[in-house]
Amino acid sequence: MSTTSRLDGRHRVLAVAALGLALLGVVALVLAFRGQPGPPQPDAAVTAGEAVAPQDATVPGPAQPQPAVPAAEPAVDFGPVMAGSTPVGLEIPAIGLDTDVLVPLTVGADGVLPAPVDYATAGWHTRGPMPGQLGPAVIAGHVDGPDGEGIFYRLGELVAGDVVTVTREDGTVATFTVDSVGRYPKAEFPTSLVYGNTTSRAEIRLITCGGAFDRTTGHYVDNIVVFGHLTA
Amino acid sequence: MRSRLKIVTIAFGAAVVLPLGAGSAFAADADTTAQLAPVALNGVEGSGTAMVSVEGTMLTVTMAASGLLPDAPHAAHIHFGAEARNECPTAADDASGDGTLTTPEGAPAYGGIVVSLTKSGDTSPDSGLAVDRFDTAPGGEISYERGSIEVAPEIADAIASGKAAVVIHGVDHNDSGAYDGDVMSELDPALPTEATDPALCGVLMAAPAGGVATGAGGAASAGTDQGLLMAGGALLVAAAGAGAFAARRATAKV
Structure with a gap:
């Protein structure tokens, strides 16, 4: 049996x-356990209090003997700076991004920079410098939409040395080199570092969302910000 | 008794007045940026950006512009007027109808001078026409950086709230390569109007507040689902119990 x-x-x-x-x-x-992996995140969350300007530090060297002939007033050198021209395209080869659409983003009455309406389209901050001009030009895009990846889904993969190019209406191309990538809680967003008078050269900021997604508010808790400067 | 009451009254008054003064002097921290664009009618093919950060009543100014008449002094100022429109002038501001805009014609738009962006020395409106201390735009370009510019609290507030404009002056209307012509400046009869006419202008706008809402969660990391985790565990425990019971009954029957 x-x-x-x-x-x-x-x-x-x-x-x-x-x-x-x-x-x-x-x-x-x-x-x-089978959760989707979610967008790439920069390594360390940086708190606003610890944030430092991602610029070349100017270290005072040892005292130098004064030149015999008194120099003229020291000229201010901002490095390469381009004339103003509306940005019309964005290319970031390291993350396979190439778009010929950039929408204008205009700060609203609430003082907040709105995100592009379309999840697959990036936009530029019209009240800031245009990419290539002196100061921090800002381009923002979604990490995702309700149904999938947005145009800046892979932004958090960028590292120092990666190249970002912006094509402008006048046909010129502004080429930026990434200096650093930071992740900041939205509640402690480093406004001056991102938008402010903290650069003495032409720079770029690429902004998207990061960190955990809060399903209660429908928003991510962090912003990922890529900092770069104009190299050509 | 009467004199003591008077002292108390004065002290009380001072206590009320002082915090107000201190408050307005430190309420204006802001980062502002102006897109400098050609002033209407004056035909300058230039552009630039000016950034002004406000800390209390202290300004730091960083500015770059191009497309200006090379090797000629370009007066540059922050303008503001409580009665002005707080914007850059338009063709409609050409009160004389001569087809160009002078600095006084632009005043209804941007107001008077509140800060002179000199390279050295005084930065008050008194230095508005101190041509020997302004940038001379070698190659048509201005690169300007200056900190520790002290202003009155109401000026700091005006800048922080987006009501001030940066204006760079000096226009070569007749393309002669120098400031000349028969028309003299209304501001200084010793200077041609070309030397003081507004070339580039931009309103200083406050930086956005905080970050950007750039995600809807459609591709967010889902992580582990606690509900499913507990359900799965409970089902496995139930399966083990049922299996053990079935096995014991089977063994007992032998």
Whole structure:
């Protein structure tokens, strides 16, 4: 007599039920752990208090003898600076991004820079410098939309040295080199560092969302900001 | 008794007045940026940006512009007027109808001089025409950086609230390569009007407040689902119990 045949009907039902329950349990556990990975995140969250300007530090060297002839008033050198021209395209080869659409983003009455309406389109901050001009030009884009990845989904993958190019209406191209990538809680957003008078050269800021997604508010808790400067 | 009451009254009055003064002097921290664009009618093909950060009543100004008459002094100022429109002038401001805009014609738009962006020395309106201390735009370009510019609290507030404009002056209307012509400046009869006419203008706008809402969560990291985790665990425990019971009954029957 086999073991199975020794089970009467009631016990066979019990055994099948046990097997079924076990299968359901395993499926539930697999589903529980199978979360989608989410957008790439820069390594360390930086708090606004610790934020430092991602510029070349000017370290005072040892005292130098004064030149015999008194120099003229020291000229201010901002490095390369381009004339103003509306940005019309953005290319970031390191993350396979190439778009010929940039929408204008105009700060509203609430003082907040709005995100582009379209999740697949980046926009530029019209009250700031245009990319290539002196100061921090700002381009913002979504990390995702309700149904999937946005244009800046992979922004958090960028590292120092990556290249960002902005094509402008006058046909010229502003080429920026990434200096650093930071992640900041929106509640402690370093406004001056991102938008302010903290640069003495032409720079760029690429902004998207990062960190955890708060399903209660419908917003990510952090912003990822890529800092770069004009190199050509 | 009467004199003591008087002293108390004075002290009370001072206590009320002082905090107000101190408050307005430190309420204006802001980062502002102006897109400098050609002034209407004056035909300068230039552009630039000016950034002014306000800390209390202290300004730091960083400015770059190009497309200006090279090697000629370009007076540059922050303008503001309580009665002005707080914007850059338009063709409609050409009161004389001569087809160009002079600095006084632009005043209804941007107001008077509140800060002179000199390279050295005084920065008050008194230095508005101190042509020897302004940038001479070698190659047509201005690169300007100056900190620690002290202003009155109401000026700091006006700048922080987006009501001030940066104006760079000096226009070569007749393309002669120098400031000349028969028309003299209304501001200084010793200077041609070309030397003081507004070339580039931009309103200093406050930086955005905070970050940007650039995500809707459609591709957010889902992580582990606590509900499913507990359900799965419970199902496995139930399966183990049912299995054990079935096995014991089977064994008992032998």
